[in-house]
Amino acid sequence: KTHYETDIDSGNTNRLNTILEKVYYDVDTHPSESLDWFNVLIAQTIQQFREEAWQRDNIVHSLNDFLHSKSSEMPSYLDDIKITELDIGDDFPIFSNCKIQYSPNSNKKKLEAKIYIDLNDRLAFGIETKLLVNYPKPRTAVLPVNLTVAIVRFQACLTVSLTNAEDFVPTTKETASSQDDDGYFLMFSFGPEYKMDFDIESLIGARSKLQNIPKISSVIEYHIKKWFVERCVEPRFQCIRLPSMWPRSKNTREEKVDTDDVPLSKAE
Amino acid sequence: KTHYETDIDSGNTNRLNTILEKVYYDVDTHPSESLDWFNVLIAQTIQQFREEAWQRDNIVHSLNDFLHSKSSEMPSYLDDIKITELDIGDDFPIFSNCKIQYSPNSNKKKLEAKIYIDLNDRLAFGIETKLLVNYPKPRTAVLPVNLTVAIVRFQACLTVSLTNAEDFVPTTKETASSQDDDGYFLMFSFGPEYKMDFDIESLIGARSKLQNIPKISSVIEYHIKKWFVERCVEPRFQCIRLPSMWPRSKNTREEKVDTDDVPLSKAE
Numbered sequence: 403k404t405h406y407e408t409d410i411d412s413g414n415t416n417r418l419n420t421i422l423e424k425v426y427y428d429v430d431t432h433p434s435e436s437l438d439w440f441n442v443l444i445a446q447t448i449q450q451f452r453e454e455a456w457q458r459d460n461i462v463h464s465l466n467d468f469l470h471s472k473s474s475e476m477p478s479y480l481d482d483i484k485i486t487e488l489d490i491g492d493d494f495p496i497f498s499n500c501k502i503q504y505s506p507n508s509n510k511k512k513l514e515a516k517i518y519i520d521l522n523d524r525l526a527f528g529i530e531t532k533l534l535v536n537y538p539k540p541r542t543a544v545l546p547v548n549l550t551v552a553i554v555r556f557q558a559c560l561t562v563s564l565t566n567a568e569d570f571v572p573t574t575k576e577t578a579s580s581q582d583d584d585g586y587f588l589m590f591s592f593g594p595e596y597k598m599d600f601d602i603e604s605l606i607g608a609r610s611k612l613q614n615i616p617k618i619s620s621v622i623e624y625h626i627k628k629w630f631v632e633r634c635v636e637p638r639f640q641c642i643r644l645p646s647m648w649p650r651s652k653n654t655r656e657e658k659v660d661t662d663d664v665p666l667s668k669a670e
Numbered sequence: 671k672t673h674y675e676t677d678i679d680s681g682n683t684n685r686l687n688t689i690l691e692k693v694y695y696d697v698d699t700h701p702s703e704s705l706d707w708f709n710v711l712i713a714q715t716i717q718q719f720r721e722e723a724w725q726r727d728n729i730v731h732s733l734n735d736f737l738h739s740k741s742s743e744m745p746s747y748l749d750d751i752k753i754t755e756l757d758i759g760d761d762f763p764i765f766s767n768c769k770i771q772y773s774p775n776s777n778k779k780k781l782e783a784k785i786y787i788d789l790n791d792r793l794a795f796g797i798e799t800k801l802l803v804n805y806p807k808p809r810t811a812v813l814p815v816n817l818t819v820a821i822v823r824f825q826a827c828l829t830v831s832l833t834n835a836e837d838f839v840p841t842t843k844e845t846a847s848s849q850d851d852d853g854y855f856l857m858f859s860f861g862p863e864y865k866m867d868f869d870i871e872s873l874i875g876a877r878s879k880l881q882n883i884p885k886i887s888s889v890i891e892y893h894i895k896k897w898f899v900e901r902c903v904e905p906r907f908q909c910i911r912l913p914s915m916w917p918r919s920k921n922t923r924e925e926k927v928d929t930d931d932v933p934l935s936k937a938e
Contacts, residue, residue, distance in 0.1 A: 421717055424762050425709040435704050439783045441693040442770045446781050447832040447854060449689055454834065494692050502710045507925065513714050515707045564715040566722065573922045586715060589923070590915075633917035641923045642913050647858075649901035655857070655909045657775065 487528030526552035558596035591639035755796030794820035826864035859907035
């Protein structure tokens, strides 16, 4: 290490210490904080989302279209997948125990919030597909399969930070081109010890013959976890550009004025 | 009120009660929560913003351009305004005492977070302009003016909610056209009892003759407060479209891998 680098390190550490002093936060002794208010706001938003989804009832169609477009990426022993059931849950995530820590591996140069998240809900989709035996020739045998895949528990440690810096690299070339250095970003990531519990049931062949097929269950579970890990489990993280919070005329709104004493919104 | 409307009202209230039960929040008894972790994240971001601003040193130029473009909207007794000084502060806002409440006038149909914010800092800009006496004819007399306008304290009660609903109307026609019904929004607003303390000094005419001119001070203070009130003081609020938090490949990043044991970021 050169003297120059050592000076910069201590400069960065001092700077964070100054910030922590000015906002009265001691990372060693500050107790973790609750986020009950945040849980309420998030729950209210999820509830609005669910009500819209129930009204429109078009999620199943959208997902079917999506799966159809991805059918070429499916393993060859699976036919097209059709969604037959969708449960968007009726509980809400609980965020808790928020603490500020130095980002691991940042050499005390960055601060991030560490938050526990626990979701105890049933998010399920039922699918219909066919298991294909492609040997000795394609579709030698075709077995109808009915599957219900449910995530019944999600627990993880979430880290969150805000930044305008770009001390990170895109994971694919595609992202590099769409990247823009300006603005502020919310970065979040889940710890690798996350828990994602599944409840997977399958009906194969004749309707009367109900049995679990561990192979299919594990393929599905593997793909969902792979999707998740590749995007937002450490060392990968999501980096979302934040909109400007600067007050602007075009973002200004007022409550609807109604002559009635009980204003009715569209949603009713 | 019709029976139908009464049913809807109680349905909405029950729905919020269910949400509050599921996230274990009782609006009547829940103590207010601290936001010290949030203060750290915000402070770190402001610090990054300040470091960038100090490095670039182009804020004064940008503001001068902006003021020049707005010169036609200035009162006729003021000449063009040129910014001579800019202080972006060195302290950080403190958010605290966060509590969930039913939105006033919402008939218990909406929940929002109420947060105290306190900023004890000096945000100053010094300007140079001329006071024009336009009677009996334009520019009968011209008095050079040097002003320093500083905001030294800001205290307010902030309300925040998340929504995908559109129970509100734009305040101008311009906003109506750019409005888009999809997506989720962060809504925020400051209570009308906000406190914004100014420290305004002026130097008029000969350099030796230092004196405060209450007229100019109050014009400036009036315009800043008007700008603020028109945008984000109740009943007006800011409605910011939130980006999707759904994990995507294009938003995935990794830490930079460096052969050195102390990775150096651009900012150093």
